[in-house]
Amino acid sequence: MDLTYGLVTGILFGIFLQRSEVLRHDRQLGALRLRDMTIVKFMLSTVVVAMVGVYLLVDLELAKLSVKPLVLGGNVVGGLAFGLGWGLLGYCPGTSLGALGEGRWDALWGILGSLCGAALYAEAYPVMKATLLTWGDFGKITLPQVLGVNHWVVIVPLASGAVLLFRWFERKGL
Amino acid sequence: MNAQGTVNPGRRPWSPYVGGALSGLLVVASVWVTGKFFxxxxxxxxxxxxxxxxxxxxxxxxxxxxxxxxxxxxxxxxxxxxxxxxxxxxxxxxxxxxWQGVPPGWAERFGPSRLRRGVAAFCGGVLAMFGARLADG
Structure with a gap:
């Protein structure tokens, strides 16, 4: 049953990504070069709607959060490597399958590279676990928890900030 | 729908706000029904x-x-x-x-070579995935 839900969710997400033109290499590079904010608009809209909706579910005790740990060593070094790779590839590895789906077959090289990167990480994992992944390990924390406030005190300003940013993008024609 | 154009650009895209918000609703539905985050x-x-x-x-x-x-x-x-x-x-x-092996923006800057594009895309994939796993993303 889980597998069917996964497939249906993926198909819908693939349609939304494709119709919004966010799978394209030139759009992704446009976002990284701060020239074309299509991707940022798409991602932030998703984040804001999902943030409000998921926390509503949590408040109603209909869902549980899945919090990833903050490990500065892994997050910072991993983030830098991801950024370099994303800039070179021009597709997000996760959605590179979608780019291939709309015929951009250079994504195939990225998918092969991603598989090699994953295999490489499996080899490197014991070393990473003993080094980078022990640096600055704060565990599974969230902003509301660290600030000691109700989560809506964080959600409302973040959502408002996103709306202001969108208005600024539209004024600047980005 | 595109009358006499030589290159049919296809249907107009959705607003990224609409596509993004729909994806957000999809996340909420997924978390609600199956407990799965994207x-x-x-x-x-x-x-x-x-x-x-x-x-x-x-x-x-x-x-x-x-x-x-x-x-x-x-x-x-x-x-x-x-x-x-x-x-x-x-x-x-x-x-x-x-069906496109070299993105137009890439070709403009680095030329039409499929090999060059392939090598960069492959290396980018290796780096991006290694980084994503390291950052637990």
Whole structure:
């Protein structure tokens, strides 16, 4: 049953990504070069709607959060490597399958590279676990928890900030 | 719909705000119904395990990371496969499918070489996936 839900969710997400033109290499590079904010608009809209909706579910005790740990060593070094790779590839590895789906077959090289990167990480994992992944390990924390406030005190300003940013993008024609 | 144009640009795209908000609702529905949050990079680990198991099953069994993220088809694996299917269907239906090996923006800057594009895309994939796994993203 889980597998069917996964497939249906993926198909819908693939349609939304494709119709919004966010799978394209030139759009992704446009976002990284701060020239074309299509991707940022798409991602932030998703984040804001999902943030409000998921926390509503949590408040109603209909869902549980899945919090990833903050490990500065892994997050910072991993983030830098991801950024370099994303800039070179021009597709997000996760959605590179979608780019291939709309015929951009250079994504195939990225998918092969991603598989090699994953295999490489499996080899490197014991070393990473003993080094980078022990640096600055704060565990599974969230902003509301660290600030000691109700989560809506964080959600409302973040959502408002996103709306202001969108208005600024539209004024600047980005 | 595009009358006499030589290159049919296909149907007009959606606003990224609409596509993004719909995706946000999809996340909420997914978390509500199945408890699953969106992700993709674990699927690359599982799939790399599948491929590597063909050549060296002992190596895969010996690596702690492949024990943690065992090679198997799960919710996320089907989700990633679904992204391919969804993009294929949507691009065909809207006339925006393009068989293209070098993106126009890349060609403008680095030339039309498919080899050069392929090497950069491959290296980018290696780096991006290694980084994504390291950052637990």
């Amino acid at each position: 992700g993709a990079s674990t699927t690359f680990v599982r799939s790399a395990g599948f491929v590597e198991r063909v050549f060296s099953p002992e190596r895969v069994a010996a690596l702690e990371y492949f024990v943690k993220e065992a090679p198997k088809v799960d919710w996320q694996w089907m989700f990633v496969a679904g992204i391919f299917v969804g993009a294929l269907l949507a691009s065909l239906a809207s006339g925006t499918f393009r």
